[in-house]
Structures are given as structure tokens and as C-alpha cells.
């Protein structure tokens with residue numbers, strides 16, 4: 442996986458692929474295949490919300506450890522769960538992401554065996570990264586691990602589970618966060634230009650954290666520090682890949698646990714405050730993990746509700762409700778369709794009015810006619 446203009450991660454072909462390999466890749470790729478069934482729906486105790494998916498329990502809280510809470514993206518919910526899992530010996534390691542040591546604006550897959558390593562990977566990384574790039578080699582180790590990634594990363598791992606039985610055996614927990622998408626890397630290189638900082642000189646780059654949400658921050662070799670507050674930074678226009686615009690699963694319906702920012706209205710009104718997260722346990726297994734981590738003192742939690750998710754994630758509601766109209770727009774413009782199955786698109790769509798669907802449909806038709814849905818078909822290297 443490599444970064445290509447304008448700052449997107451794409452697969453690069455190193456050698457010609459056998460047809461069977463290509464078929465496996467397409468079966469696993471979350472850009473092509475999303476199957477919303479995480480088997481939670483087989484359990485009558487799980488409530489299925491058409492927009493926010495399977496829900497066993499919703500809680501609100503933060504990491505009990507002040508340092509975890511401060512350094513994390515929001516309240517340190519994911520980091521606290523990860524630390525609990527490794528310190529209790531429930532899993533051998535956590536697979537997630539962290540800043541690249543060589544190019545800190547970029548991110549790499551990260552494997553954590555202890556608290557310090559988990560915290561190296563804390564915070565949201567709003568840039569492209571492929572946490573599963575060597576997951577098959579990690580499965581070869583035969584150790585148990587928990588996975589933290591974007592909803593699409595979880596989609597990929599669930600897809601892989603269908604063709605590699607070791608996933609269900611060795612990965613007992615998959616955790617994610619509500620994902621509003623992320624901008625092309627160009628958005629961040631512009632931040633560097635505004636601040637007069639060069640990409641090559643960076644020694645640290647944080648997208649948020651140290652406050653809730655905390656600033657975007659960069660430090661250079663000569664010790665210079667630059668930052669912009671979250672509220673200021675987010676006023677600059679951004680572009681992102683088309684696939685995120687038709688995403689049917691922004692809230693990570695296939696995960697055991699989804700964690701999200703506790704901002705009623707979906708946006709922070711202050712640049713810094715003590716972090717809080719809303720945690721949606723989707724499976725009974727996820728719910729048990731949450732309660733165990735709480736009882737063991739890793740998380741401070743109180744009961745919350747699906748209503749709190751609707752209130753803190755208003756931007757995700759039209760995304761799910763409109764996914765069906767966006768797919769219809771792909772059909773009429775002759776585009777290739779991804780396979781989105783068992784993710785309740787029709788049911789979610791029915792809760793929106795016809796004007797909303799018409800606007801969404803024509804919006805996507807417009808994007809397609811402008812060519813937004815296209816990009817160079819091949820990233821093959823060496824003329825492959």
C-alpha cells in the first residue's frame with residue numbers, strides 16, 4: 442500500500458497476480474464488499490437500529506488513568522480497553538496504528554504488547570493508513586490479538602474471516618470508532634505550508650489529543666512547535682476519496698465495540714476540555730469486555746443510550762439514510778457497484794423523506810458526471 446497523489450493510499454502491484462489471488466483480494470477488500478452481518482442480530486437481546494446498527498449496550502465515560510485520558514483522541518476509551526486486554530492477558534497483543542517514526546505525518550500499522558506501546562498508538566490519525574497490510578503474517582504467529590481500526594478496516598477483517606478461519610479463532614475482539622471520513626493528505630501539507638514547516642523536518646505530528654479534541658500539532662528537528670486549534674483548522678476546505686462518500690458503514694456495525702466523541706451536535710464547542718466518549722457495545726462479547734474493563738478499574742462509565750448516539754453523531758444519520766440513493770446514482774451513471782449486503786440500507790432509507798433522497802441522488806449523479814468517482818485505474822509499478 443502506498444501514498445499516491447493527492448495523498449491517498451492505494452495498492453501497488455509488485456508482480457502479476459494469479460486470478461485466484463485477485464479473487465481473494467476482491468472478496469476481502471472493503472471498498473468492494475461490505476457485509477453488515479456481525480452475527481449480533483442472531484441474538485434476540487441485541488437491539489438493531491437501522492442507522493446505528495446492532496446495540497447491546499451504550500455507555501458514556503473515560504479512561505480512569507488521567508494520562509491515558511489526556512493523551513488520547515477523546516476520553517481514551519479505546520486505549521483503556523486495549524490496555525486492559527493486554528494487561529489482563531486476555532490477548533497477546535493489539536493490532537492498531539501509530540505515527541510513522543520516519544515520516545510522522547503519516548501512519549503505519551502498529552503492534553502493542555504493553556501499555557506504553559498502546560499509548561504510542563493512541564489518538565486519531567486523520568490520514569491514510571493500512572493497519573491490516575500484513576495481517577496474514579500476524580495470524581501466522583498463532584497468537585491472540587484484538588484489532589482496532591476504522592469501520593472499513595473491520596469490514597475487511599470480517600471479510601477475511603470468511604475465507605481464513607484463523608480470524609475468528611485468534612481475533613476475539615474488533616473495535617472501531619464512528620468515522621466521518623478523513624481528508625486527503627494535501628489538507629495537512631497545506632497546514633505545514635501555512636506554518637512554514639517542511640514535511641522532511643517533522644519529528645512529531647499529532648492530529649489531535651492532549652485536550653479534547655486538542656490541537657493539530659507539529660514539531661520539527663530544530664525543536665520548533667506549531668499548532669492550530671481543532672475549530673480553526675477545520676474551517677479550511679478539504680477533499681477526500683469518493684469511496685468514503687458512498688460508505689454504508691460509518692459507525693462500524695461489524696465491530697464488537699464502537700467508540701465515539703461525546704459532542705452533542707457532532708462538533709466541539711470548545712477546543713479543549715476533559716475527554717468523554719460514548720461507547721456502543723454491539724455484541725454480547727463487546728458488552729462483557731466493557732463491563733470487565735470497568736470493574737477492573739480501567740474505565741469510568743455510566744449508562745447512556747442510543748439517543749445519545751443520535752445526538753452526538755448527527756452527521757452520520759444522512760450518510761446511512763442516503764446510501765441507497767447514492768447507490769441508485771451509481772446504477773444510472775453506469776458505474777461499477779460495490780456489494781453492500783445486510784447493512785439495512787433500505788430500512789435506514791425508509792426513515793428519510795423523498796426530497797432528501799432526490800437531493801442525495803442528484804448530488805451523487807452530479808459527482809459522477811464530474812468524474813469524482815474515477816481515478817487512474819492502475820497503480821502498477823514497472824509497467825506491470
Ligand SMILES: Cc1cc2nc3c(=O)[nH]c(=O)nc-3n(C[C@H](O)[C@H](O)[C@H](O)COP(=O)(O)OP(=O)(O)OC[C@H]3O[C@@H](n4cnc5c(N)ncnc54)[C@H](O)[C@@H]3O)c2cc1C
Nearest residue numbers: 513514515516517518519520537538564566620621701702
Ligand atoms: C478518520 C477518523 C474519523 C473520525 N470521525 C469521527 C466522527 O465522525 N465522529 C466521532 O465521534 N468520532 C470520530 N472519530 C473517532 C474519534 O476521533 C476518537 O478516536 C474516538 O472517539 C475514540 O476516542 P478514544 O479517546 O477512545 O481513542 P484513543 O484512545 O485515542 O484510541 C484511538 C485508537 O484508534 C486507532 N486509530 C486512530 N486513527 C486510526 C486510523 N486512521 N485508522 C485505524 N485506526 C486508527 C489508534 O491506533 C488507537 O488505538 C474519527 C477518527 C478517525 C481516525
